[in-house]
Amino acid sequence: MQWQPDGDSSDSDFSLSYYKRKKGKFRKAGKSEATRAAAASRNPSDGNGKLKVASKEETAAAARRNADDANDSGTKNGNGKLKVASKEETAAAARRNADDGNGKLKIASKEERTAAARRNAYDETRSTRPDLPEQELHVDMNVLAKRKTHRWQRGKILEIITKEDGRVKYKVDFQESGRSLVSGHHIAFVSTPSLEQLYVGARVVVTCQDSAIFQPGILAELPSRKNRLRFLVFLDDHKPHYLGLPALHLVCRPFEDSLEDLPDGLHKTFMKKYMRDWPYPHLTHFSPGDDLNLDVNGVQQKCDVEVVDCSLMEVVFQEDQHKEWIHRGSMRLEHMQRYLNVTKAEEQD
Numbered sequence: 001m002q003w004q005p006d007g008d009s010s011d012s013d014f015s016l017s018y019y020k021r022k023k024g025k026f027r028k029a030g031k032s033e034a035t036r037a038a039a040a041s042r043n044p045s046d047g048n049g050k051l052k053v054a055s056k057e058e059t060a061a062a063a064r065r066n067a068d069d070a071n072d073s074g075t076k077n078g079n080g081k082l083k084v085a086s087k088e089e090t091a092a093a094a095r096r097n098a099d100d101g102n103g104k105l106k107i108a109s110k111e112e113r114t115a116a117a118r119r120n121a122y123d124e125t126r127s128t129r130p131d132l133p134e135q136e137l138h139v140d141m142n143v144l145a146k147r148k149t150h151r152w153q154r155g156k157i158l159e160i161i162t163k164e165d166g167r168v169k170y171k172v173d174f175q176e177s178g179r180s181l182v183s184g185h186h187i188a189f190v191s192t193p194s195l196e197q198l199y200v201g202a203r204v205v206v207t208c209q210d211s212a213i214f215q216p217g218i219l220a221e222l223p224s225r226k227n228r229l230r231f232l233v234f235l236d237d238h239k240p241h242y243l244g245l246p247a248l249h250l251v252c253r254p255f256e257d258s259l260e261d262l263p264d265g266l267h268k269t270f271m272k273k274y275m276r277d278w279p280y281p282h283l284t285h286f287s288p289g290d291d292l293n294l295d296v297n298g299v300q301q302k303c304d305v306e307v308v309d310c311s312l313m314e315v316v317f318q319e320d321q322h323k324e325w326i327h328r329g330s331m332r333l334e335h336m337q338r339y340l341n342v343t344k345a346e347e348q349d
Helices: 016-025 033-042 056-073 087-096 110-120 266-277 334-348
Strands: 142-148 151-162 168-174 179-183 187-189 203-207 214-221 231-235 240-243 248-250 291-296 299-309 312-317 323-327
Touching: 142 168, 142 179, 203 231, 231 266, 240 323, 291 312, 291 334
Parallel strands: none
Antiparallel strands: 142 151, 142 187, 151 168, 151 214, 168 179, 187 248, 203 214, 203 248, 214 231, 231 240, 291 299, 299 312, 312 323
16 A cells, blocks of 8 residues: 555644644735735636646646747746846757758758758668778878788878879788789778778778688678578678677778679679579578588588578588588589579579
């Protein structure tokens, strides 16, 4: 049972004992007819002689009317002085009542609305490079730069050189030793990119969990519930990896088509098909314990599926028991090769 104060409790507005002690000292304050009439007009009754209590909506409406009157006459504080709005209140009022200078409500342009939507929306299927300002490259800037075909290293830009044909080259001094003159598509930022900079097909350099070296790749999936909020990256050697944002580094000046930077071969063919099919790439369906054939240097070898993780699966080769992660749509799978052959034959017919 919920507690309620007794009639003699000090928690009630007027305690009974206090009223009895002071009863003789209370006297009624007289009111003139005009005063009572004014009070009645301010506090109308409900027709039964009882005080009418304003509803929440009526109270809010009255507060807004009083605020308007106060704004017209100059809001005053308790000392009768004009109350000056704070900087935050002024900014809030300006945002609520923004106009175009002619007293009309300012309506955002199509470009402004599009920009705002782009800032506030997240589309895990986007595959076009966002229209964002390019980050500046400058001398003494720490970067990641290509040293070998599948290996990039930390270095510092020593000089920016513009060739006669307009091409820009960057002289990089590598931390491990040596210098090299590289193009903008062979340099990556050391800093972690923001989510709005990333898209499916982006050219990136990554550090994998099983290796401390930097390797180039193509971003193939953005975080979503389907992949447990991870980034999928295909390295240039066709190996797929699920990674977190800190492992990614954006290439500074990528090609318009980032696949142009890939060496010709099976992986480039696969990535072209992957990007054509996106956001619905073809995936095979296997379960742990299933067996399959996987191409290794042109030879089909038998494997057993050990783990399926979203778009990837880990297989164990029966011959030597070594393990490997592959994409469920990889062209190394015998099932995918058969599917592609059938598709190609149908297109020719």
